[in-house]
Amino acid sequence: MRSGPCFICKKHRGEVQGEIGPLWEDEHLYIYHAPFLGKEKVYSGHLMIETKRHLPGWGELTDAEARAVGLWINRLAAALKASEGAEHVYSFVMGHNVPHLHVHVVPRYPGTPREYWGVRVNEWPEAPRGGLREIEELVDRLRKWLKDDH
Numbered sequence: 210m211r212s213g214p215c216f217i218c219k220k221h222r223g224e225v226q227g228e229i230g231p232l233w234e235d236e237h238l239y240i241y242h243a244p245f246l247g248k249e250k251v252y253s254g255h256l257m258i259e260t261k262r263h264l265p266g267w268g269e270l271t272d273a274e275a276r277a278v279g280l281w282i283n284r285l286a287a288a289l290k291a292s293e294g295a296e297h298v299y300s301f302v303m304g305h306n307v308p309h310l311h312v313h314v315v316p317r318y319p320g321t322p323r324e325y326w327g328v329r330v331n332e333w334p335e336a337p338r339g340g341l342r343e344i345e346e347l348v349d350r351l352r353k354w355l356k357d358d359h
């Protein structure tokens with residue numbers, strides 16, 4: 210666990226700037242594309258569902274928060290498949306570094322070699338990656354897809 214103020218809470222309060230605004234926000238959740246963390250490009254479509262409340266992990270959510278998380282894992286997976294051509298969508302919770310629940314929702318693209326399936330999917334050197342502009346466009350496509358009725 211990292212000591213000091215929670216990075217995710219600080220981001221939600223607007224004290225640190227994410228590169229790209231939230232893909233979605235409601236009373237329970239923020240959803241963002243994964244940050245660049247100093248890199249020039251990032252794995253395309255790696256999304257994070259974050260609870261608004263500071264809580265460390267599973268077992269701490271209210272029923273309403275848990276329903277919202279499940280609903281959005283499914284919605285994001287549908288959007289990643291339909292809009293971005295993902296052949297499979299993973300959802301992971303690690304929480305090794307930041308003790309504030311964030312669910313990684315990560316597409317696997319066609320052609321990904323088997324050795325990269327699972328938590329290493331974003332390590333495939335030939336995986337689709339984007340710079341800031343490409344990722345902003347990707348997030349816009351997902352927002353648009355989600356806005357239409359599906």
Ligand SMILES: [Zn+2]
Pocket residue numbers: 215216217218219262263264308309
């Ligand atoms: Zn927090």
